[in-house]
Amino acid sequence: MNYPNGKKSASFRPGKNQQSNELAFGNRGMTLEDDINATNDHYLHLNKAVIHKKPTPVQIVKVDYPKRSAAVIKEAYFKQASTTDYNGVYREKYIDFEAKETKNKTSFPLSNIHEHQISHMRQVREHGGISFLIIRFSYYEETFLFPSVKLFPYWESQYNGGRKSIPYQEIKEAGHQIPFKYQARVDYLEILDQLYF
Amino acid sequence: MNYPNGKKSASFRPGKNQQSNELAFGNRGMTLEDDINATNDHYLHLNKAVIHKKPTPVQIVKVDYPKRSAAVIKEAYFKQASTTDYNGVYREKYIDFEAKETKNKTSFPLSNIHEHQISHMRQVREHGGISFLIIRFSYYEETFLFPSVKLFPYWESQYNGGRKSIPYQEIKEAGHQIPFKYQARVDYLEILDQLYF
Numbered sequence: 001m002n003y004p005n006g007k008k009s010a011s012f013r014p015g016k017n018q019q020s021n022e023l024a025f026g027n028r029g030m031t032l033e034d035d036i037n038a039t040n041d042h043y044l045h046l047n048k049a050v051i052h053k054k055p056t057p058v059q060i061v062k063v064d065y066p067k068r069s070a071a072v073i074k075e076a077y078f079k080q081a082s083t084t085d086y087n088g089v090y091r092e093k094y095i096d097f098e099a100k101e102t103k104n105k106t107s108f109p110l111s112n113i114h115e116h117q118i119s120h121m122r123q124v125r126e127h128g129g130i131s132f133l134i135i136r137f138s139y140y141e142e143t144f145l146f147p148s149v150k151l152f153p154y155w156e157s158q159y160n161g162g163r164k165s166i167p168y169q170e171i172k173e174a175g176h177q178i179p180f181k182y183q184a185r186v187d188y189l190e191i192l193d194q195l196y197f
Numbered sequence: 198m199n200y201p202n203g204k205k206s207a208s209f210r211p212g213k214n215q216q217s218n219e220l221a222f223g224n225r226g227m228t229l230e231d232d233i234n235a236t237n238d239h240y241l242h243l244n245k246a247v248i249h250k251k252p253t254p255v256q257i258v259k260v261d262y263p264k265r266s267a268a269v270i271k272e273a274y275f276k277q278a279s280t281t282d283y284n285g286v287y288r289e290k291y292i293d294f295e296a297k298e299t300k301n302k303t304s305f306p307l308s309n310i311h312e313h314q315i316s317h318m319r320q321v322r323e324h325g326g327i328s329f330l331i332i333r334f335s336y337y338e339e340t341f342l343f344p345s346v347k348l349f350p351y352w353e354s355q356y357n358g359g360r361k362s363i364p365y366q367e368i369k370e371a372g373h374q375i376p377f378k379y380q381a382r383v384d385y386l387e388i389l390d391q392l393y394f
Contacts (some may be wrong), residue, residue: 050320052280055254058270073255076270083249087284089293092325094286121248128289 021054032101032136032143035185036086042183049189051088051095057081083120090189094129101136107165108135110158118155121148130196134178135189137173142174145191208228229298229333229340233283239380246386248285248292254278280317287386288394291326298333304362305332306353315352318345327393330387331375332368341372342388
């Protein structure tokens with residue numbers, strides 16, 4: 001079998017000690033969003049889960065309707081999202097997450113997240129959904145699943161004189177590194193299986 | 198108690214035989230989307246469910262970044278949605294639906310729905326989510342919850358010489374009329390409680 005599968009592709013994956021960009025693999029140039037979208041497509045194709053990225057929220061101001069051709073939006077603005085970017089259903093559970101990539105080497109800045117996203121994550125948890133962040137440290141090419149329940153204390157402590165970021169080491173310890181695979185490039189369902197089912 | 202509640206507001210609701218527009222109530226001029234958004238806000242406020250409309254999908258072609266002001270989208274196009282418009286979580290279940298309003302008096306045209314939305318609804322059901330349509334007949338000011346499992350046979354039969362619409366009478370019989378209430382203007386959770394919990 002030459003076709004790459006989860007096990008074979010493990011050799012592409014940068015290990016914890018392979019932090020040089022020289023060791024980078026096929027992932028180079030792909031954003032976290034690209035990788036998650038490809039992963040979700042793969043899950044859908046396998047009929048494993050139904051999870052989609054929400055469209056970018058846009059405030060439309062002006063639209064032209066030319067004769068015999070498609071409507072053209074001529075003026076619009078980006079709006080701040082009121083929820084998280086991804087949601088769907090897996091093994092009968094509601095799944096909801098936000099994905100963020102940082103170039104920072106030592107910590108994940110909390111400024112990547114907004115207050116209303118925190119509220120949303122809390123609400124999702126209260127209603128029995130599974131809520132988490134996917135955080136990529138692009139320098140290390142490491143991607144972590146970080147349950148939202150572990151995010152909340154950091155979020156609060158920043159208003160009580162605490163730090164405004166989560167140290168990389170704490171994400172490494174309290175989070176769950178997501179394996180890189182050839183097709184499921186950010187195979188987060190594998191982590192969810194261990195944590196929630 | 199003068200504050201309108203479910204029971205009181207029933208007097209505003211057009212009955213099955215009140216089909217004249219003259220009998221219309223406070224709902225006049227509100228679109229189905231407005232009503233569902235208001236209902237979802239109300240559910241969120243009561244901490245009953247977390248259900249949001251997805252943003253309109255837009256293909257962004259050209260963006261200007263003026264100095265010292267917000268980015269302006271100068272050219273963009275509407276894209277066809279690949280999923281349904283609303284989703285979220287209620288009583289630990291994944292909820293997913295599409296809302297459509299028709300001015301037609303005798304039937305709901307299937308052209309309101311797209312093939313990939315049907316695929317999406319099937320996938321949602323397979324993974325244990327609750328999938329349905331909310332259909333409003335604006336002429337009668339009646340709104341129905343129509344489970345997607347009842348939609349599928351109509352969808353298929355149109356390709357086998359069947360009709361390209363669902364008769365109003367069949368929606369009335371096989372669907373579930375959603376009560377109009379003062380705050381939860383399209384109180385679909387009440388129907389879900391009866392059907393799925």
